[in-house]
Amino acid sequence: xxxGYSRYLRIIYIIGDFFILNAVFCVASFYxxxxxxxxxxxxLAQFLYINFFWVITTFITNIHxxxxxxxxxxxxxxxxxxxxxxxxIMIAFLYFFGSKxxxxxxxxxxxxxxxxxxxxxxxxxxxxxxxxxxxxxxxxKVIIVGNDSPANDxxxxxxxxxxxxxxxxxxxxxxxxxxxxxxxxxxxxxxxxFALDNKIDEIYCSLSGLEPEQIxxxxxxxxxxxxxxxxxxxFRGFANKKVKIDFYDSIPVLSVxxxxxxxxxxxxxxxxxxxxFSFLIIILVFPIALLFLTPLIKLSSKGPVFFKQLRSGRNxxxxxxxxxxxxxxxxxxxxxxxxxxxxxxTAVGRFLRNTSxxxxxxxxxxxxxxxxxxxxxxxxxxxxxxxxxxxDKFMVRHFIKPGITGWAQVHGLRGETTYxxxxxxxxxxxxxxxxxxxxxxDMKIVVLTVTQLLFGKHQGQ
Numbered sequence: 001x002x003x004g005y006s007r008y009l010r011i012i013y014i015i016g017d018f019f020i021l022n023a024v025f026c027v028a029s030f031y032x033x034x035x036x037x038x039x040x041x042x043x044l045a046q047f048l049y050i051n052f053f054w055v056i057t058t059f060i061t062n063i064h065x066x067x068x069x070x071x072x073x074x075x076x077x078x079x080x081x082x083x084x085x086x087x088x089i090m091i092a093f094l095y096f097f098g099s100k101x102x103x104x105x106x107x108x109x110x111x112x113x114x115x116x117x118x119x120x121x122x123x124x125x126x127x128x129x130x131x132x133x134x135x136x137x138x139x140x141k142v143i144i145v146g147n148d149s150p151a152n153d154x155x156x157x158x159x160x161x162x163x164x165x166x167x168x169x170x171x172x173x174x175x176x177x178x179x180x181x182x183x184x185x186x187x188x189x190x191x192x193x194f195a196l197d198n199k200i201d202e203i204y205c206s207l208s209g210l211e212p213e214q215i216x217x218x219x220x221x222x223x224x225x226x227x228x229x230x231x232x233x234x235f236r237g238f239a240n241k242k243v244k245i246d247f248y249d250s251i252p253v254l255s256v257x258x259x260x261x262x263x264x265x266x267x268x269x270x271x272x273x274x275x276x277f278s279f280l281i282i283i284l285v286f287p288i289a290l291l292f293l294t295p296l297i298k299l300s301s302k303g304p305v306f307f308k309q310l311r312s313g314r315n316x317x318x319x320x321x322x323x324x325x326x327x328x329x330x331x332x333x334x335x336x337x338x339x340x341x342x343x344x345x346t347a348v349g350r351f352l353r354n355t356s357x358x359x360x361x362x363x364x365x366x367x368x369x370x371x372x373x374x375x376x377x378x379x380x381x382x383x384x385x386x387x388x389x390x391x392d393k394f395m396v397r398h399f400i401k402p403g404i405t406g407w408a409q410v411h412g413l414r415g416e417t418t419y420x421x422x423x424x425x426x427x428x429x430x431x432x433x434x435x436x437x438x439x440x441x442d443m444k445i446v447v448l449t450v451t452q453l454l455f456g457k458h459q460g461q
Contacts, residue, residue: 146206
């Protein structure tokens with residue numbers, strides 16, 4: 001089962017998606033709306049529209065062409081975006097035209113069932129494909145041309161990730177430095193005959209290991225013989241960074257950091273999640289907390305119930321961050337971080353910090369757009385100024401909105417930062433979050449945060 005069978009996956013995806021979509025709407029419609037089990041033109045009309053809108057959705061999102069290199073959570077995120085777009089199109093259509101065209105009774109149930117089965121079926125297929133590829137099936141035959149560090153990295157990638165479905169058939173270079181001579185099949189010039197004889201699907205060419213004339217010759221050869229030619233540039237100066245290449249006309253421009261939240265669609269999804277989640281907390285949880293905590297805070301010490309402090313936000317723009325007051329009123333709150341055993345913290349305040357209940361008012365910050373539910377924790381201005389001087393990439397975390405919880409926090413990096421190494425670790429996690437954001441990652445962090453709060457694996461800030 002070689003590369004040629006991959007084209008059938010697209011057909012399987014298309015047939016499976018359409019079958020689930022129509023089966024759900026058909027069964028649900030008969031069950032809920034037609035006790036006599038009879039279909040009429042009104043019933044049949046919905047299938048015309050749901051299939052038409054699904055075709056539009058798949059055309060826009062291209063979910064039938066899943067890249068081999070995507071992680072499972074990236075695939076699911078792509079599918080969720082497609083289902084979300086389909087739902088929005090259907091809801092908008094029903095809003096303007098209503099039951100004139102589609103029976104709307106129990107429509108939300110049909111949509112929910114389809115969403116669940118759609119994600120479930122695609123998850124099964126994704127795991128099945130990984131299982132098959134790990135056993136040497138459904139692969140693409142590739143060769144590497146070059147002998148430098150990027151070529152060696154590609155070799156290790158293909159060998160360590162069989163689930164992506166690439167089978168390395170040979171390495172070709174004119175001299176051996178990093179790669180074991182036993183693994184080299186021949187000179188660069190011999191790669192072309194090998195590619196034809198072995199029906200190679202893709203050639204990976206390391207730029208820094210070859211002369212420009214050799215690269216151009218290989219590229220022309222690949223084009224003539226319908227072999228995909230891929231370039232592996234040397235980004236050793238950008239170690240551990242995801243880079244992005246854009247073209248301004250024919251000029252390649254390298255972005256040294258991939259930021260999913262630069263995409264308007266991603267920002268819209270994250271903002272929608274923030275609004276819905278913070279609104280629910282403010283409506284359902286905050287009033288109860290306010291009712292019980294207000295007298296306790298007042299009795300613990302003199303001063304207001306709430307405490308607000310200027311902190312660094314997105315693009316280093318300051319904003320007032322709100323909390324329940326946990327300290328005696330003092331003039332060092334903006335310059336001195338709370339420490340373990342700090343006498344300024346009240347008994348009630350210690351409880352609030354240990355349970356993170358003091359941060360509930362920050363959902364107001366989230367609702368008005370100063371913060372996000374998930375993101376790097378905001379710091380007081382003095383700490384931003386201090387840490388930015390000696391901690392590498394500290395300011396990078398300000399490319400996105402600060403959050404009530406974050407990737408660093410669910411890894412145990414909360415509370416007092418006694419050592420600079422602790423802050424360096426936080427920054428490392430925050431930058432990773434910025435470069436790998438997805439709505440599924442946000443949901444995962446929220447679930448982990450709640451779990452840690454409930455089971456005590458949590459340290460207040």
